[in-house]
Amino acid sequence: MDYKNKVITVEQALGMVKSGMRIALGDATVEPQAFLENIHTIADRVRDVELTNCLGLRSYPFMEDAKYHDSFILRSLFYSKPTREAEKYLRVSYAPCHLRHTARAILAPGKPDFFITTCTPPDENGNMSIGMSNIYSSDVYKHAKKVIVEINDKMPFTYGDNLINVKDVDYIIPVSFPLPQDVPPAPNEKDRMIAGHIAEYLKDGDCVQIGIGGIPNSVTEFLAEKKDLGIHTELLGDGLARLAMRGVVNGSKKQFMKGKIVTSIVMGTDVVYDFVNKNPDVYVMSCSKCNDPYTVRKNRNQVSINTTLEVDLTGQACSEAIGSRQFSGTGGQADTTIGTQMSKGGRSFLALYSTAKVLNKQTGEREEISKIVPQLKPGATVSLQRNDVMYIVTEYGAVNLMGLSVSERAKKLISIAHPKFRDGLTAQAKELGLIKE
Ligand code: COA
Numbered sequence: 001m002d003y004k005n006k007v008i009t010v011e012q013a014l015g016m017v018k019s020g021m022r023i024a025l026g027d028a029t030v031e032p033q034a035f036l037e038n039i040h041t042i043a044d045r046v047r048d049v050e051l052t053n054c055l056g057l058r059s060y061p062f063m064e065d066a067k068y069h070d071s072f073i074l075r076s077l078f079y080s081k082p083t084r085e086a087e088k089y090l091r092v093s094y095a096p097c098h099l100r101h102t103a104r105a106i107l108a109p110g111k112p113d114f115f116i117t118t119c120t121p122p123d124e125n126g127n128m129s130i131g132m133s134n135i136y137s138s139d140v141y142k143h144a145k146k147v148i149v150e151i152n153d154k155m156p157f158t159y160g161d162n163l164i165n166v167k168d169v170d171y172i173i174p175v176s177f178p179l180p181q182d183v184p185p186a187p188n189e190k191d192r193m194i195a196g197h198i199a200e201y202l203k204d205g206d207c208v209q210i211g212i213g214g215i216p217n218s219v220t221e222f223l224a225e226k227k228d229l230g231i232h233t234e235l236l237g238d239g240l241a242r243l244a245m246r247g248v249v250n251g252s253k254k255q256f257m258k259g260k261i262v263t264s265i266v267m268g269t270d271v272v273y274d275f276v277n278k279n280p281d282v283y284v285m286s287c288s289k290c291n292d293p294y295t296v297r298k299n300r301n302q303v304s305i306n307t308t309l310e311v312d313l314t315g316q317a318c319s320e321a322i323g324s325r326q327f328s329g330t331g332g333q334a335d336t337t338i339g340t341q342m343s344k345g346g347r348s349f350l351a352l353y354s355t356a357k358v359l360n361k362q363t364g365e366r367e368e369i370s371k372i373v374p375q376l377k378p379g380a381t382v383s384l385q386r387n388d389v390m391y392i393v394t395e396y397g398a399v400n401l402m403g404l405s406v407s408e409r410a411k412k413l414i415s416i417a418h419p420k421f422r423d424g425l426t427a428q429a430k431e432l433g434l435i436k437e
Contacts, residue, residue, distance in 0.1 A: 026117025027054035029035040029132040044070040080328030099332035100291035102197040103139035114433035115144030130162040131155040156277035160284035187218035193395040205253035207299040211306035230254040234332040236263035241272040256298035296339025303339040313410040317384035324379025354418040374428040
């Protein structure tokens with residue numbers, strides 16, 4: 001389809017940006033890279049341009065120098081490493097929300113002046129695929145004052161509720177960027193132990209959601225012997241794609257979108273990008289629907305596998321912050337966990353290493369701390385309430401907290417803490433009145 005009359009250069013797009021404008025950016029793997037690579041060039045003539053991102057893909061010049069401090073504000077719905085780094089130079093702030101509510105969070109303060117994302121080139125009907133990520137794009141673009149899309153000839157065409165027609169966009173910037181390669185870390189011994197504990201609770205025919213982070217991806221290796229798995233997930237990475245390619249996944253036992261692999265985000269390497277390209281078995285669904293617990297619950301035997309940074313002895317999980325410092329985001333952790341527990345036969349897992357090695361600012365050395373703690377660090381966010389936690393898993397085992405009293409929870413959690421911290425945790429739990437004997 002001919003779209004020449006809409007084509008502009010990135011300089012022309014930047015020429016339309018004025019001080020105080022609010023710009024919503026495509027999320028994660030569909031971030032508009034040409035626009036962001038060049039936005040620093042208008043810094044001298046603008047002030048307080050607000051950019052909203054989510055799981056930002058990479059760093060750009062405007063995020064790397066304090067001289068852009070007054071020109072741009074970064075409002076983030078989920079921090080990634082580049083977003084955390086940008087805090088050194090820019091006004092960066094986290095907007096708390098569940099991933100299913102990100103479109104709402106973008107639109108609540110008012111219609112964005114621009115929505116800028118990346119799509120595939122259009123097909124013969126003028127439909128462009130938002131491609132690899134639809135956390136909020138299909139919900140937001142209709143409400144933005146102006147829509148600009150970067151058409152990337154390398155973007156895989158995926159099917160789902162993620163099509164934007166050429167007639168519904170204002171401007172098009174043709175680009176050619178390589179696909180971002182997010183190589184999952186090779187599983188280590190602790191990952192294997194954790195994955196082994198979780199795999200004991202998984203059955204043939206389960207429908208799985210695998211979250212972000214090193215541990216969940218490792219679990220996929222343990223599912224290779226299962227049969228008839230389904231996938232209803234927020235994030236599709238290499239691990240799940242490999243399972244599907246091996247024939248372990250067929251979706252035949254699903255009640256919702258039977259036979260289809262449903263996801264909102266595709267993120268990994270060419271393994272998963274090649275897998276999803278023009279694959280009729282994959283459906284990329286807006287997160288407002290995909291992660292709605294009432295959607296998640298539609299499949300029986302839904303299993304969610306997510307990870308966390310710190311768990312207190314009552315089961316409250318902080319999965320997004322280290323003390324008051326934002327590390328990532330709530331994302332879809334509560335969405336998927338709660339939906340899973342509403343599913344008939346559903347099981348939710350929150351996995352973490354029993355310890356972390358953190359920098360002691362006084363000694364300058366890294367020291368080992370327990371990630372199972374009597375109380376969360378001051379300022380830490382409760383990403384998953386204790387009411388919503390089911391299995392907690394470390395390399396020392398899996399415990400199901402559902403229905404247990406605080407006293408029982410504390411004892412169970414101490415049983416999967418690192419052995420060298422167990423006595424100390426027990427003493428502190430008694431002091432706090434958590435363990436009653
Ligand atoms: N105290 C202090 N630091 C801690 C810590 C603790 N309790 N736990 C971990 N850390 C440090 C680690 O040492 C590591 O530091 P380093 O980078 O200097 O080595 C860093 O925090 C990251 O920890 P790691 O365990 O490697 O994180 P990850 O990349 O596996 O991601 C989460 C884990 C929890 C941050 C990630 O899964 C997340 O953001 N979850 C929330 C969203 C979610 O689950 N969505 C669900 C669907 S996708």
